[in-house]
Amino acid sequence: MKSLLGALLLTVIVVDVARAIDTEPPLPDPQQQARYEALIHELRCLQCRSQSLADSDVSLAADLRREVRGLIAQGKTDDEVKDFLTARYGDYVLFRPPLNARTWVVWFAPAILLLAGGLIAWRVVRHRSALVPGDADEVESAEDPR
């Protein structure tokens, strides 16, 4: 562990966490460029369905990247860009579904399941803790790992 750290400190890594994608020159405004890069990772390539626009190298993806770029350069907000695309391709072009009546199950599932899980855990532990005093099962030494 320590030597890894030492080596990391010695190496001069200038890490540019903002990613630069595409062979087009970046947009003049760095903020716009950053938004563009973030957006194309959130949009689906409709030919290679599991890839984002950023990762896909089919021509449709290149065309869509060009559109997104153009819209951002024109001053559109992220939401407006997304609306432009969903008006043409439907919600499917977004990786994250908008929150609506159909998708609330997906958005709330983690919270609901965690809550349910927590409840089950609490009930089981409470029940089992109460059984400990009368429990004749003598477990061997605590160090026994199995």
Add this chain to the structure above:
Amino acid sequence: MKARFLVPAALIAVLFGFFWYALGGDYDPQLIESPLINRPAPDFVSPALADPKQAVSLKSFRGQPVLVNFWGTWCVGCREEHPQLLEIQKVTTIPIVGIAWKDDHAAANQWLAEFGDPYRAVATDDDGRIAIDWGVYGAPESFLVSAEGKVIHKHVGPMSLEIWRKEFLVKVNAERGP
């Protein structure tokens, strides 16, 4: 036996019910539904394939239903559907307007000369903008536009006479009304 122990079995049974239904043949997982249905068709004005000095515009076809067909010489399915388009064009007065999607003009003209031209007009879409406006993701795709300029049906994949009759004509007649 306690009812709650049947829950896992019940859940699986419901899930399998869905799977069974999915296998039924009605369901196509590849299909992305178009948000354009029953919306105004995106207009386009673009140089014609045959003569770039002429323009092809969708508006000029207003007043009659139109079949808009996105194709390209590079697309295998388009080669498959081409003879069918010729058949469709023989049996109907509805114009078929082609959009040459990101295609080489010379090759496209050659193709039509060699295999026949079912199109009333062909617009060129060299940068893919028209395709994007229509939500096209894989050629060939065909749209039925009503006389008022609304998109009333979309078919993804090669067209055929049968699909024309079963899906498109039905909608055309419905639009025309009683």
Add this chain to the structure above:
Amino acid sequence: MTAELGQIALILALCLALSQTVFGLVGAHRGWANWMAVVRPATIGQAGFVALAFLLLVSAFLGNDFTVQYVAFNSNSELPTVYRVAAVWGAHEGSMLLWALILALWSLAVALLSRSLPNAFASRVLGVLGTISTGILLFILLTSNPFTRAMPAPFDGNDLNPLLQDPALAMHPPILYTGYVGFAVAFAFACAAMIEGKLDQAWARWTRPWTIVAWLFLTVGITLGSWWAYYELGWGGWWMWDPVENASFMPWLVGTALVHSLAVTERRGLFRSWTLLLAIFAFSLSLIGTFLVRSGIIVSVHAFASDPMRGVFILALLAAYILGALMLYAWRAGQLRSSSGFELWSRESFILFNNILLVIAAALIFIGTLYPLILALLKLGTITIGPPVFQLMFLIAIIPLIGLLAVGMHSSWKRARLAPVKTRLIAIAAVAAVLAAILLFTFGGRVRLIVFMGLFLAIATMFSAVSEPIARLRRGLSIPRGAVGMFVAHFGVGLFTLGATAASTYQVEKDVSIALGQSEKLAGYEFKLADLRMVEGPNYVARQADVIISDSQGRVITTLHPQKRIYRVQQQPMTEAGIDVNWQRDLFVALGDDLGDGKWSLRLQYKPLIRYLWLGSLIMALGGILAASDRRYRTAIAGERAAVGAATERA
């Protein structure tokens, strides 16, 4: 003749599988010893004939027998020999035969290594395995026969999909199948117990090693797939939350929960009906995954060519096995109440939490994968659930899990005895926090809580996994191999988390347009496009670039050779990335297209610590090997061998 012999072998295998089933289940039910005596030989025979059929198919590939349709579709005379063997499982029919073979081999192992089990129980286990074999062999013979002839035979074959012409990917299906088909053994043990109406600690002790071995193969299989995707697919991703990937990951999550739950059942006789349910679901998810991939109802790059007829058959088999097992469960589960207790913060509690979180993770992935399908079926439109959503859902479940893991390794059975370790835990937390902060600072960029959490938990877990055994050794206690396995596996989890966090957060990628002789900079390195030429491979032609990489001081580190290949038969372009590896980072270069004007597109990536995620996974699997080979399991086997030996001697 080969194909016809293969077909006959399969039919004989089917008959033997049927015998295995009938003699096993009826024999045990009636207590007929002479019936039960048939089961093991039947199993061995079935395995033999399935293996024979498989080898005949392999020989058809090696011999370029294009009169066999399956060979014609998936091979080619120019295909290198090694890939001709891999092509056997390159498409649906062959991979189903592989599935059947692996199931038969697992059954064989159970037949040979189960003599210390009560006869009736072992017969039932083999009988249940036989029902699965029967179903799969029937499916193959009726809908997916790899031995169909192609008349007239084509002159040459279609070639194996170039994506599959790769050593890692060639090994991926066999190892993966060994994993999730292996869960059939736990499933069979569970069904046998439910049929018998008896499930005790001995049962858990028998089931555990089988489950661990299946689990570790699945771990390696998934790791291979991820590693392959990274270096082969050209964009540097290692997990895409693709439906088929999810189909292998869900059994893994449930399998991991099962391995832990079995520990509790073995040790304290608790969680028995829960363990049963997990054993059923681990294999059920494997089966459901098999169905999804081959039925055509899921869109995926991995999916096999679909055929609804096959989908219907598999679904029917699934319904029979899964609903059958769950009905047994509904019948027996209520009878399995125990009255043992445990305190909060005892080991049982930690494993309870572990199970709940793992099952939640699996459930979330399940929902994400299938909910769009269900909505579409109900004609409610096409919704979209992309990788970012899966990632978020998964992290929500997994982060608490790893946090609990770091603490849980120090816990004791039944009692909450964490007070003595409190000082140690605080020390670990402090060190981990400092190290995580240093890493965060070194990498730079935006400071995000979730990234800090990931690094912190990873390091804390690794320290925990090391400090607990050291503490025990200091106290003069010995550590059985099973425990060593546990610590090693959990260390692997920490290492994986470290790699995954760093690689996901701090990776840098850049697509550049570059001419010969020009350089581009990325993450402190310089990449120079030095040369571009055409090279020839056995069944492809490639454009290869020489890219020289130097560090910030200008010293040359290495030259990479990314290629863009065109495979001659299928005319499919494939990217072979050039990757420079050292223990801190990967440097990744993929060759793109000719942009004209003498310029080429190149994708450059810097991926810190990415190797640790695969290394961590392999270490997890190593932990599994250690755990499964614990003395108490080896003694059982040795005892059996002695018993068999003695019996043979006497005979």
